[in-house]
Structure formats: structure tokens, C-alpha cells
Amino acid sequence: MDNEYYSLDAILAENQACFSYYYNSDELNFIEKIECTFNIEVPGLGYLDNAADEHVKALHRDDQLPYWLAPTMLYTGWAGFNMPRPYNGLVQNAVVAEPRSVKIGALVGENGRWYAFGKMVVDLLSDPQAKELADILRQTFKGRLPDLMDQAQHFTGTASAAARTSGDDAGAEFRSGLDATERERENVDPYGHLEGTDGCHLRCSVFVMAQESARQVKAWYESSDKSR
Amino acid sequence: MALPANLKQAPTPQELEYITGEIIVAIEPLFRMEKVRLVSGVYGPFRPPAKTRVPLWLAQSLKLKRKCRIVPPDWVTVDFLTLRLQQETSQSELSKMPFRYAEVAKVLLDIASDDIMEPDKIRILLKDIREARQAKSRQLLLALDAPYTTTENLCSMEICEMRLFFSSAMGIISKLDVEAPAQDEEMYDF
Structure with missing residues (x-):
């Protein structure tokens, strides 16, 4: 029992549980790691890096710190921050040039939460950088909204609508590149996430909402008052 | 409350149509009746071919019973x-x-x-x-x-x-x- 108290695994597990509670997003992967460069040499912590080395070397790039650990390391100056790959200059330029052409859902893991993870990175960064990235996130989201609405309205789940849009390659490609914030999660009841609006707004699926309202209005237009 | 989440957020198109029932429209009644007092007001008298003004829901109901002509806005x-x-x-x-x-x-x-x-x-x-x-x-x-x-x-x-x-x-x-x-x-x- 007392062994468990000092067990590193138990501490790690507890930290992750707290974190997922704080961000109210259990499906946000905590395998999400932040890439850091250690400024100091730490003996015996080589496993943080999944490396064969026993020690963490100073100025060794690609040290993947778990997200909950990163702030401590960064704020104390023990490690430096590298911009994660989904948000590096290349991607930033691409989304600024044409937000609709980037498959942002495919950039971050299989869950595809580009905005949510981006927000986490923004929270880590200091002011000018954070503002810049936050602006890019916001502009990208705004730039993609009209297309998102179009897709949702054309793709209201009826068979005829599906057949009409199936030939439309650009639309299909756009849909496949949606972020999880924009797209629905298959295993969840479509009404389910409307409930969580008091929690993390990033969890609501905009696409599903647009789809649902469009479907309702369409059904209403097609119904008839005559039979009553 | 036990309302489903999609009804909690906003009125549905059906509810909006129901609310629209309160809008006053002109009808030409095809039957004769004195003034009638309803909860929302007093309507009539119904004397064809004179026009009278009633809420849309009443016009709708009368029209379906073929008891009036609706004068479109x-x-x-x-x-x-x-x-x-x-x-x-x-x-x-x-x-x-x-x-x-x-x-x-x-x-x-x-x-x-x-x-x-x-x-x-x-x-x-x-x-x-x-x-x-x-x-x-x-x-x-x-x-x-x-x-x-x-x-x-x-x-x-x-x-x-x-x-x-x-x-x-x-x-x-x-x-x-x-x-x-x-x-x-x-x-x-x-």
C-alpha cells in the first residue's frame, strides 16, 4: 500500500485525471505532448523522452513533455518551447492564405481537435506569440464558417441530399477535413452535446447544429397544414 | 426539466407557426353569427358578405370547415x-x-x-x-x-x-x- 503512495505511475495518473476534469474534455488526448527543449541536464529522467538514454540532455530537441507538465517546466525556465508541428509556420501560412483548403482535422492525431489543442498551446505561450496564434485560430475558424454552413445545409441527412452532393468532390473533401469541433462525433447522440454548453464551448459541434436546424426547417417547409 | 435538448434551445418551426396563429387576418365569412367572445378577444359579427377580422388560427379552422374565404394580406x-x-x-x-x-x-x-x-x-x-x-x-x-x-x-x-x-x-x-x-x-x- 505505501509503495503505491510513492508510485510514479499513480501520481501521473492522478495528474491526468485532474487535468481532464479541469478542461472538461476527456476525449482530448492526453497523449498530446508538447515539444520542448531542455535547458538543463536532468539525470535519471530519460524515460520522459522515451529514449534509451538514462538522462535528459540539455539542448536536446524533441523532448515530448506531457501537457500538464509543460507549464511548470516552461515557467521555471528549465525548458524552452518549440511550436508544435500542427501550428508551425508552414501550417500558419497555409491557413492564412486559404483557410478552406487545409485539412485541419488531419493535422492533430485521430481525434482531430486542432482548435482545442491550439487553444491549449495559446494558454502556454506568452503574450505576443499567444495573440498571434489565437488570431490565426480565430481567423481560420471564421474563414471556414460559410462553407461549413453550406455543407451542413446541403447535407441534411436525407437520401436525396446525399445523392445530390455525392458528385461534389470539393465539398466531400472539405467535409473529410473538418475539425472535431466542427464535425459530429459518431458515437454520440446528436442532441447530446447541446447539453454541455456551460462547460467547454469547444466541445459543441457546429456542424451538427447547423444540420439539425436546417433539417427541421426543411421538414417544416415540406409539411402541409391541409391534413389538420 | 424533461424537455429534450433540441427543444430547450430555441423554438421549433412548428412552434413558430403556432405563435403566428395570433396574427389578425381578414376573412369573408360564409355563415351568419353574432359576436363571439373568446379568451383572446371578441370577434365578429359574422355577416356575409361583410369582412371581419379574426386571428389566423380561427381563420384556418373556419377555412378548413369551408365556412369562410380568407382575404390574403x-x-x-x-x-x-x-x-x-x-x-x-x-x-x-x-x-x-x-x-x-x-x-x-x-x-x-x-x-x-x-x-x-x-x-x-x-x-x-x-x-x-x-x-x-x-x-x-x-x-x-x-x-x-x-x-x-x-x-x-x-x-x-x-x-x-x-x-x-x-x-x-x-x-x-x-x-x-x-x-x-x-x-x-x-x-x-x-
């Missing part, structure tokens, strides 16, 4: 709607339509198309107007910015169609904004 004409369609396609702002035009037009076209001149033309015009307005409200998205946005002359059914989408999109936009730095410092204060 003056905006339900081909001339008026053609003009509006022109405005709608030539200007960048939304033109001013009756707030519940979609609901009223649908009810009238469904149950009283024999009282309307050229109902098919009107149906097509209304559909065109709706599509033109939809294309414009799409442009609104580009101007969307937290914490609020302003727009004029949106109609109830259009609001219903985009309410959830707009509000959640604005929620996300404001979430993506950088918060006041004071909060963050507090969080990592050690």
Missing part, C-alpha cells in the same frame, strides 16, 4: 413579391419583409390557395426570395465577431434556421480569443 401578391425579389437581388442588405412572412405565406398557400391570385407564381417567388435572403445571411457569417453582431430585417424563420449555428460559432470564436493575462498568471502562480 396585401403583400401576398405577385406585384409586391416581384418588387421585393428585385430589391433582394440588387441590394446588399436584406429588404424589409413582414417578420413572420414565411409562416403566414405557408399557412395561406397550404389551406387557402384558392383565395390567392396565382398561387403557383407566388410560391415560386417566395422560394426565390428565401434563397436570395439565405445567400445574404451567409455573408453575415464573414462579419461575425464576438461578442455580438447586428443585422436588420431578419425574419423569424430565418432566425430559427441559423440561431444555434450562429450562437455556437460565436461561442467558439470568443473561446478562441486570448483571455485577460491576469487570470493565466494566477493559475500558474507558485
Whole structure:
């Protein structure tokens, strides 16, 4: 029992549980790691890096710190921050040039939460950088909204609508590149996430909402008052 | 409460149509009756061929029993709607339509198309107007910015169609904004 108290695994597990509670997003992967460069040499912590080395070397790039650990390391100056790959200059330029052409859902893991993870990175960064990235996130989201609405309205789940849009390659490609914030999660009841609006707004699926309202209005237009 | 989540957020199109039932329309009754007192007011007397004014729900009920002719509002004409369609396609702002035009037009076209001149033309015009307005409200998205946005002359059914989408999109936009730095410092204060 007392062994468990000092067990590193138990501490790690507890930290992750707290974190997922704080961000109210259990499906946000905590395998999400932040890439850091250690400024100091730490003996015996080589496993943080999944490396064969026993020690963490100073100025060794690609040290993947778990997200909950990163702030401590960064704020104390023990490690430096590298911009994660989904948000590096290349991607930033691409989304600024044409937000609709980037498959942002495919950039971050299989869950595809580009905005949510981006927000986490923004929270880590200091002011000018954070503002810049936050602006890019916001502009990208705004730039993609009209297309998102179009897709949702054309793709209201009826068979005829599906057949009409199936030939439309650009639309299909756009849909496949949606972020999880924009797209629905298959295993969840479509009404389910409307409930969580008091929690993390990033969890609501905009696409599903647009789809649902469009479907309702369409059904209403097609119904008839005559039979009553 | 036990309401399903999709009903909690906003009225459904059916509910909007129900609310529209309170709008007063003119009818030509086909039966004779003195004034009648209902909860919402006193209506009548019904003396054909004199016109009288009743709520839409009553007109609807009488019409379905073939006891009246509904006099369509003056905006339900081909001339008026053609003009509006022109405005709608030539200007960048939304033109001013009756707030519940979609609901009223649908009810009238469904149950009283024999009282309307050229109902098919009107149906097509209304559909065109709706599509033109939809294309414009799409442009609104580009101007969307937290914490609020302003727009004029949106109609109830259009609001219903985009309410959830707009509000959640604005929620996300404001979430993506950088918060006041004071909060963050507090969080990592050690």
C-alpha cells in the first residue's frame, strides 16, 4: 500500500485525471505532448523522452513533455518551447492564405481537435506569440464558417441530399477535413452535446447544429397544414 | 426539466407557426353569427358578405370547415413579391419583409390557395426570395465577431434556421480569443 503512495505511475495518473476534469474534455488526448527543449541536464529522467538514454540532455530537441507538465517546466525556465508541428509556420501560412483548403482535422492525431489543442498551446505561450496564434485560430475558424454552413445545409441527412452532393468532390473533401469541433462525433447522440454548453464551448459541434436546424426547417417547409 | 435538448434551445418551426396563429387576418365569412367572445378577444359579427377580422388560427379552422374565404394580406401578391425579389437581388442588405412572412405565406398557400391570385407564381417567388435572403445571411457569417453582431430585417424563420449555428460559432470564436493575462498568471502562480 505505501509503495503505491510513492508510485510514479499513480501520481501521473492522478495528474491526468485532474487535468481532464479541469478542461472538461476527456476525449482530448492526453497523449498530446508538447515539444520542448531542455535547458538543463536532468539525470535519471530519460524515460520522459522515451529514449534509451538514462538522462535528459540539455539542448536536446524533441523532448515530448506531457501537457500538464509543460507549464511548470516552461515557467521555471528549465525548458524552452518549440511550436508544435500542427501550428508551425508552414501550417500558419497555409491557413492564412486559404483557410478552406487545409485539412485541419488531419493535422492533430485521430481525434482531430486542432482548435482545442491550439487553444491549449495559446494558454502556454506568452503574450505576443499567444495573440498571434489565437488570431490565426480565430481567423481560420471564421474563414471556414460559410462553407461549413453550406455543407451542413446541403447535407441534411436525407437520401436525396446525399445523392445530390455525392458528385461534389470539393465539398466531400472539405467535409473529410473538418475539425472535431466542427464535425459530429459518431458515437454520440446528436442532441447530446447541446447539453454541455456551460462547460467547454469547444466541445459543441457546429456542424451538427447547423444540420439539425436546417433539417427541421426543411421538414417544416415540406409539411402541409391541409391534413389538420 | 424533461424537455429534450433540441427543444430547450430555441423554438421549433412548428412552434413558430403556432405563435403566428395570433396574427389578425381578414376573412369573408360564409355563415351568419353574432359576436363571439373568446379568451383572446371578441370577434365578429359574422355577416356575409361583410369582412371581419379574426386571428389566423380561427381563420384556418373556419377555412378548413369551408365556412369562410380568407382575404390574403396585401403583400401576398405577385406585384409586391416581384418588387421585393428585385430589391433582394440588387441590394446588399436584406429588404424589409413582414417578420413572420414565411409562416403566414405557408399557412395561406397550404389551406387557402384558392383565395390567392396565382398561387403557383407566388410560391415560386417566395422560394426565390428565401434563397436570395439565405445567400445574404451567409455573408453575415464573414462579419461575425464576438461578442455580438447586428443585422436588420431578419425574419423569424430565418432566425430559427441559423440561431444555434450562429450562437455556437460565436461561442467558439470568443473561446478562441486570448483571455485577460491576469487570470493565466494566477493559475500558474507558485
